[in-house]
Amino acid sequence: MAVSALPRTMDALTRRATMLRDSLHKSQGNTDGMVAILGSFDHRLSALEAAMRPTQVRTHAIRMAHENIDKTLKAGEAILAQFDLTRRAEATILRGPHEDLESYLEAVDTLKGISRFFSSNKNFRSSEGILNHVNGLLAKSSLKIEEEFKQLMTTYSKPIEPDRLFDCLPKSLRPSKDDEDENANQSDHPSKGLETAVYKIPTLVPPRILPLMNDIAQQLVQAGNQQSCYKIYRESRGSALESSLRKLGVEKLTKDDVQKMQWEALEAKIGNWIQFMRIAVKLLLTGERKICDQIFEGGNFNKDQCFAEMATNSVVTLLSFGDAVAKSKRSPEKLFVLLDMYEVMRELQPEVFGE
Incomplete structure (x- = not known):
């Protein structure tokens, strides 16, 4: 990658990080942890940008930095996807299982997958917060499922x-x-x-x-x-x-x-x-x-x-x-x-x- 292309690359990466952060602000509930994660990405990008501005930066170092930034943003996208899944599953859990039991059970499975994701990636900032929230939703879903089982058996x-x-x-x-x-x-x-x-x-x-x-x-x-x-x-x-x-x-x-x-x-x-x-x-x-x-x-x-x-x-x-x-x-x-x-x-x- 040419040194002259560095500013454009950095601008593009910065815009992607900003878009991810803005998108997360619009989602419902438990976004503080993700905002903190993306905020840390902003700081990393700024530090990398300052370090790579000098015209004598080696091409190899620029390429490696680009790859690291890209990996960081992909990780951010994966985390954002988990938050989006959490938001949708939460809405289904709060509605209860009576109207659509099949979708409700699918939402429970989704929450279990999210719990496994953050449990295996505890190095993410605020992962404990989202884990607690997801586990709380799972506990609530268990009570609602028990009520539904009792209602079905009685009916x-x-x-x-x-x-x-x-x-x-x-x-x-x-x-x-x-x-x-x-x-x-x-x-x-x-x-x-x-x-x-x-x-x-x-x-x-x-x-x-x-x-x-x-x-x-x-x-x-x-x-x-x-x-x-x-x-x-x-x-x-x-x-x-x-x-x-x-x-x-x-x-x-x-x-x-x-x-x-x-x-x-x-x-x-x-x-x-x-x-x-x-x-x-x-x-x-x-x-x-x-x-x-x-x-x-x-x-x-x-x-x-x-x-x-x-x-x-x-x-x-x-x-x-x-x-x-x-x-x-x-x-x-x-x-x-x-x-x-x-x-x-x-x-x-x-x-x-x-x-």
Whole structure:
């Protein structure tokens, strides 16, 4: 580079630095650190310009200085780009995830990348300030994501109506619409081949929602909120399962409750209980297991424990009636219905107890 071209080169570089500084002044929030960085670039340029003004400066020194200045400006442009990304991601975080969850999660990933950038370049002036700001935004985003997960789980954790459940049973097990008590007499007409009967698993949560729940669960775990994620799932889905069973007619009875019943009433309840057990295990619990597996797919999730804790209260309620009948006073008329209860438990045992 000719010495005569030096003033033009220096002017051009100075203008680039000035433009970067002016552009940064226009961006929103956390610009003080960048202004300080670019201000230091101005001082360096001024010092270099003063040093290179003498006409006897060697050409090699001028070329090296030009390269160093260019590298400095490129570093400044990279930092400015990070500040611009921060500004845009911050706007998305402040709006919240409800309107556009996908964009919100992308903004969270962007902030994580910015945090890594400044963590690996701590020699930049004011890098600590921008790091603190970005990490603060990430903490805020984690709270908003947890709220969104809770809202989604609550919105889509509604009990399922009994009619829908009956429609999912094999035809041989569906209660007759002409005889409301037929389901109570199922124990009198045991069906063959029930273990191979086809059950249609009901849709408990819209399929399009499950991937979103999975994305949020992954983010919560990455943010260290795994236990909150599990708690929200257990409470929402556990409540929906219990409500579905109550609508169906499942109730928790003690030995004393059973002992006080007339035989006809008890026989009807036993027939219902056999039907409820099949519905609960073959339809509801199977459907809930699918939901659990999809929400907690991937990552370091303990799906088995989470599902078991969610379903425990409902399973205990279901089994309490069978236990109460088994412990009640023996009588000859109970023999056949007790055998039917035993058969349904043998049929469902692998699924209830996970054997």
